[in-house]
Amino acid sequence: MTRHEEHGEDGRRAGRRSRVLKAAGLALAGALVVGIGAGGWVYWHLNDNIKSVDIDSALGDNRPARVVTTPTPSGSASATPLPTEAMNILVLGSDSRSGKENQALGGGDSGGARSDTAMVVHIDAGRTSATVVSIPRDTLVTRPSCPLSSGGTSSVAYGTMFNSAYSLGGPVCAVKTVESITNVRMDHYIEVDFSGFAKLVNALGGVTVTTDEDIDDDDSHLHLDAGTHHLTGKQALALARTRHGIGDGSDLGRIKLQQKLVKSLLEQIASTDLLTSPTKLYEVADAITGSLTTDTGLNSLTELMELGQSLKGLKADNVRTLTMPVVTAPSDPNRVVADEPEASELWESLK
Missing domain, CATH: 1.20.5 (Single alpha-helices involved in coiled-coils or other helix-helix interfaces)
Incomplete structure (x- = not known):
């Protein structure tokens, strides 16, 4: 060659x-x-x-003052520090029947939406502990005048059920009513619907809850013996909505179950290593964002991620769950009213 x-x-x-x-x-x-x-x-x-509502613009300045706390330093000098100041978030569980999935889980189209669950979540400065206060939806309150999405404003209503605020004026009226009865500024608003809650639980692989008594509720289609159960999303949703199969059938029994469920969810999230499974991480993120309606201060993935990162030191054991003190309403044995002065003292303590 x-x-x-x-x-x-x-x-x-x-x-x-x-x-x-x-x-x-x-x-x-x-x-x-x-x-x-x-x-x-x-x-x-x-x-x-993520869906959002501009609550700050709708309500203007006629609101309780923000409580300013001294931020606790966090993060390294080179990193952007995460927020650590105290905050109050109104969390509502909506029984909206909009969409086929919500209708299937909620039992058909009810022609509207109500706030089945209402919790004021107070996160302490430093964000390593929190207090969750449930407001019974059957509480009779004075509902303030609210701006309506159709235009105009509603009239003040006396002795009306608390959850009528959401039915009448959506998130804006719900926030205004909560601020009116608590005199506590809600820094943020988060609403979760039926299908999103069930999807979140399923994406996490279910949730383990221990019940103290048998649950036999044909309305929510939940039948459980007393003890520990690993629930699917549909079962967890039924547990959150159960009221007739436990205790005296009032909203107070349901609230206790909801509070157990919140703590169990926090424990499940903390024990699930989402970073090792991009698929599971996406499923959880998709379930969370797809179920949310927030105020405009939390209406982006970046803002939600920052909030989540700022709460990484918050453990389920450091979350205290309470119910607003109430007594039977003199006008209706099936309704309750705030028990004073205990209720006002509780709200004042959050400030």
Whole structure:
């Protein structure tokens, strides 16, 4: 073989290597583009899931003052510190029947939505402990005048059920009513619907709850013996809605179950290593964002992630659950009213 032929063969080999490397480079570049594009789509999808209401603009300045606390330093000097000041969040569980999934879980179209669950979540400064105060939906209150989405304002209503505020004026009226009866400023608002709650529990692999008594409720379709149970999303939702199969059938018995469920969910989230499974992480994130309606201060994935990161030191054992002190309403044995002065003292303690 001549030197010229050797060089020719080497040249062909070099050419093949060059083409192989170029193809590999193009494939790698394509994979990176697809990966970046998929990541961008995931962020956009999760961000677009979140619905929000501009509560601050709707209510204006006629509200309780914000309680300012001294932030506790967090993070390194080079990192952007996470917020650590105290905050109050009104969390509502909505029984909206909008959409096929909510209708299936809620038992059909009720022609409206109510706040089945109402909790004022007070997070202490430093964000390592919290107090959750449930407000019975059967509480008779003075509902203030509220701006309506259809325009205009509602009239003040005396001795009306607490959950009528949400039915009448949605999140804005719910927040205004809570602030009116507590004199505590709600810094944020979070609402979770039927299907989103069930999806979240399923994405976490279920939730384990211990019940102190048998539950036999045909209305919520939940039948459980006393003891420890690992519940699916549908079962957990039924537990949160059960009232007729326990205790005296009032909302107070349901609230105790809801508070157990909240703590169990916190424990489940803390014990689930989402970072080791991108698929499970996405399922949980999709379930959370897809079920939420928030105020405009929490209406982006970035803001929700920052809130979640700021609460990483909050353990279930450091969450205290209470119910607003109430007594039977003199006007109706099936309703309750705030027990004073204990109720006012509780709200004052949160400030």
